[in-house]
Amino acid sequence: MLKNFWYALEFADKVGRTPRQVRCLGQDFVLYRTESGEPICLSDLCVHRGGALSMGTVSGDCITCPYHGWQYDSNGVCVRIPANAPERAIPRKARVDAYPAVERYGMVWAFLGDLPEEQRPPIPEIPQWADPSFRAVQYEMVVDANYERTFENVVDASHTPFVHGTAFGNPDKPEIPDFRVRQTDWSAEADIPLSPPPPKGLWGLLFRGKELPDFVTVTNAWYLPNIVKLHVRLPIGDLMLYDFNIPLSQDRTLIKILGFRNFFTGGWADGNTRKRIEKILLQDRPVVESQRPELLPFDLSDELHVRSDALQVAYRRRRAQLIKDGWWVGGDDVVTGDSPRRRATVLASPARHDNPELAAAWVHKARQGGDPR
Numbered sequence: 001m002l003k004n005f006w007y008a009l010e011f012a013d014k015v016g017r018t019p020r021q022v023r024c025l026g027q028d029f030v031l032y033r034t035e036s037g038e039p040i041c042l043s044d045l046c047v048h049r050g051g052a053l054s055m056g057t058v059s060g061d062c063i064t065c066p067y068h069g070w071q072y073d074s075n076g077v078c079v080r081i082p083a084n085a086p087e088r089a090i091p092r093k094a095r096v097d098a099y100p101a102v103e104r105y106g107m108v109w110a111f112l113g114d115l116p117e118e119q120r121p122p123i124p125e126i127p128q129w130a131d132p133s134f135r136a137v138q139y140e141m142v143v144d145a146n147y148e149r150t151f152e153n154v155v156d157a158s159h160t161p162f163v164h165g166t167a168f169g170n171p172d173k174p175e176i177p178d179f180r181v182r183q184t185d186w187s188a189e190a191d192i193p194l195s196p197p198p199p200k201g202l203w204g205l206l207f208r209g210k211e212l213p214d215f216v217t218v219t220n221a222w223y224l225p226n227i228v229k230l231h232v233r234l235p236i237g238d239l240m241l242y243d244f245n246i247p248l249s250q251d252r253t254l255i256k257i258l259g260f261r262n263f264f265t266g267g268w269a270d271g272n273t274r275k276r277i278e279k280i281l282l283q284d285r286p287v288v289e290s291q292r293p294e295l296l297p298f299d300l301s302d303e304l305h306v307r308s309d310a311l312q313v314a315y316r317r318r319r320a321q322l323i324k325d326g327w328w329v330g331g332d333d334v335v336t337g338d339s340p341r342r343r344a345t346v347l348a349s350p351a352r353h354d355n356p357e358l359a360a361a362w363v364h365k366a367r368q369g370g371d372p373r
């Protein structure tokens, strides 16, 4: 799992004035909005006795812990301890990690890491969000597989005729001609030629009397740390899926999807689009859940790659570099409790840089959630 990235944690319309718990990288966070509507992301672990702030209440721009009423401002600084006399100072260590948060493309994103602003990788662009010719739907599903397995599955074109039948390609013509990968530090994209499905059903209807092309182009892309784009050109228009593979833990993934289409753009077709997305995911789910080893190997040579796996190989190479740079979650980020089964991730936020004397001070080790390993 990679830190120091912007993670889309929740659909923006699910985040309001009521605190909402979300999980990512094995850590719990609380999301809420300030009075002016800005999204806030704090560690969901009260520094006093480990209460879950997400069970508390928001007033003004502050959140109050449900247990003893400690109140934290939107920077995670404790501003009120009700049991203390008013003249008693609030300890400097009384704070929780606050992660930079923004709303973009209908998602609330939080920067999970401690890099200063100018060093943070970008949030990928999703131009369809602001394009009125596209209609968006949301979808989500939890899968019992590692997020890098589900992430690679979406950019993997050669599985489609085997797992998805004739939805995108032709099981009788599974060859994939060579394609070029366009790569940046944070993304990779390729136009991949697939043989179109046999001319039956919708394809048959739309191509009646015309010759089917030898290949149709599917554009697949990944954006670090966990987003995959799938652009399918159907005879009636474009379907673009952005998949956010959110690592709840090492072996459990929440897949959130923004699906865009520029055909049948009335709300009446939303249910049908969601059903199609669900059908694809339900076909992929048993396959990714059965993959062994469960976690993606660190060494490229631990699995066998062929030409059509170029996008996944590009990801694994880039990931190896980031691991070398220290961006992999582990070591200091993982807190072990009183038994080996009680481990949790606690990611440092940018404020720890500005307060070095507090660097490890406000990590509460008592309450630990699921096993992130």
Ligand code: FES
Residues within 6 Å of the ligand: 046, 047, 048, 049, 050, 051, 065, 066, 067, 068, 069, 070
């Ligand atoms: S546990 Fe949060 S105020 Fe005591």
Ligand SMILES: [Fe+2]
Residues within 6 Å of the ligand: 153, 154, 159, 160, 163, 164, 280, 284
């Ligand atoms: Fe698939």
